Amino acid sequence: MAANGAIIEAFKDEKRVHIIDFDINQGCQYITLIQSIAKLPGKPPHLRLTGIDDPESVQHLNGGLEIIGLRLEKLAEVLGVSFEFHAVASRTSLVTPSMLDCRSGEALVVNFAFQLHHMPDESVSTINQRDQLLRMVMSLDPKLVTVVEQDVNTNTSPFFPRFIEAYSYYSAVFESLDATLPRESQDRMNVERQCLARDIVNIVACEGEEIIERYEVAGK
Incomplete structure (x- = not known):
């Protein structure tokens, strides 16, 4: 939107x-x-x-x-x-x-x-x-x-910088969720399990061609 x-x-x-x-x-x-x-x-x-x-x-x-x-x-x-x-x-x-x-x-x-x-x-x-x-x-x-797009680099960074980027970015996302939805909310749990968890695992645990969530900063 x-x-x-x-x-x-x-x-x-x-x-x-x-x-x-x-x-x-x-x-x-x-x-x-x-x-x-x-x-x-x-x-x-x-x-x-x-x-x-x-x-x-x-x-x-x-x-x-x-x-x-x-x-x-x-x-x-x-x-x-x-x-x-x-x-x-x-x-x-x-x-x-x-x-x-x-x-x-x-x-x-x-x-x-x-x-x-x-x-x-x-x-x-x-x-x-x-x-x-x-x-x-x-x-x-x-x-x-x-x-x-998301303004974060998870595409070309090696593991440790990629982990730091993901931690910083998704910490802000979870803080936003805390401000809008209680943790026991079913809607929140659906978002966390079906969207955020999948993305985070792919960004942090995968390398090379296995990475699907290839976010990049705006300048790139």
Whole structure:
């Protein structure tokens, strides 16, 4: 949702906008975005959203993209926003321009929310998947590319500096949880077990290609 402000700015003076989201997750970001578009002065632009999801993900196997699309379409209809949803079932590294159905006359916005850090770069392999993806995206000539990531280096650091970085970063995360949710909260336990614990184990206990959570600082 942090990118929505910039996306709304990109809507100015546009009649048709196409957003490509490389990790749409549950689509919550676009509930807020559609609500914001409905409040814009004048006639809202036509919004076309392409959501990408790994065909092997649990969400996809449970019909996730179709369910997300239907939910967003119903919301847009209620709020009077012209809306289309396009589902792409593909691994991010295998996405090609032909899958994205970019059309002339549309302002293109590409959204990377907590996605790029999962893409291996030159520190892992001579095949730099992250660079290939970004080059492909730039070839589409987007009006805006939004990137949301954690500002911490867990990609190229050796073990001890990586451990210190992770300790400092996740200490702040847990302090935030302490301020908002009691420790016996089921929601908090779900977040800690299913998200934070998995990420921390991967960052601290794995090396080389086994590291999936490859966060980097903003300057990198």
